[in-house]
Amino acid sequence: MSLKRGAIRAMVLFLIVLLGCLNTAISQELQDAIDAGKTEYMRSCALCHGDKGKGNGIYASKLVIKPANIALLQKGNNGVFPTREIFQVIEGTDDIKLHGPKAMPVWGDRFDHESLLYVDDRFTRTFVRGRIFELLLYLEEIQVQ
Numbered sequence: 001m002s003l004k005r006g007a008i009r010a011m012v013l014f015l016i017v018l019l020g021c022l023n024t025a026i027s028q029e030l031q032d033a034i035d036a037g038k039t040e041y042m043r044s045c046a047l048c049h050g051d052k053g054k055g056n057g058i059y060a061s062k063l064v065i066k067p068a069n070i071a072l073l074q075k076g077n078n079g080v081f082p083t084r085e086i087f088q089v090i091e092g093t094d095d096i097k098l099h100g101p102k103a104m105p106v107w108g109d110r111f112d113h114e115s116l117l118y119v120d121d122r123f124t125r126t127f128v129r130g131r132i133f134e135l136l137l138y139l140e141e142i143q144v145q
């Protein structure tokens with residue numbers, strides 16, 4: 001094999017690898033959002049649902065109703081992460097007794113725009129939605145395939 005052919009082969013291989021990386025890589029910004037979601041999850045959900053969502057948090061054994069395995073939400077929804085449903089669980093809270101009433105959920109005021117009264121309403125809603133969105137990104141990350 002000539003040197004030139006070798007070089008072309010190496011170049012083609014390099015391009016294939018590069019394209020592969022571009023395809024799977026996620027941006028730093030997205031990774032930061034997922035990490036922020038993890039922090040949010042650890043703070044508000046992990047005590048019951050466990051670090052990876054399996055329902056085995058340290059409170060789980062003390063609860064009469066066992067925390068759901070929320071790592072299986074995607075699997076249970078034909079492989080599609082049910083973003084809208086879970087958004088409403090976090091934002092609405094009224095459906096799940098163990099999460100507490102909407103006005104006083106077990107995770108406090110983290111996802112309640114009314115707790116941020118010092119800035120205008122439109123901003124606080126968007127801010128809190130951002131928090132919920134980050135949390136959803138993390139939840140999606142821990143789904144069992």
Ligand code: HEC
Nearest residue numbers: 044045048065066067068070086089090096098099106107
């Ligand atoms: C005090 C314990 C506790 C905390 C904290 C908690 N959960 Fe739950 N959660 C539960 C229990 C218990 C259930 C199951 C309720 C039932 O089966 O009726 C549940 C159910 C759910 C469900 C419904 C699952 C399904 O299959 O329909 C979702 C989604 C969920 N939790 C998400 C969260 C998220 C996200 C957080 C954090 C923001 C959180 N939970 C915090 C106890 C908790």
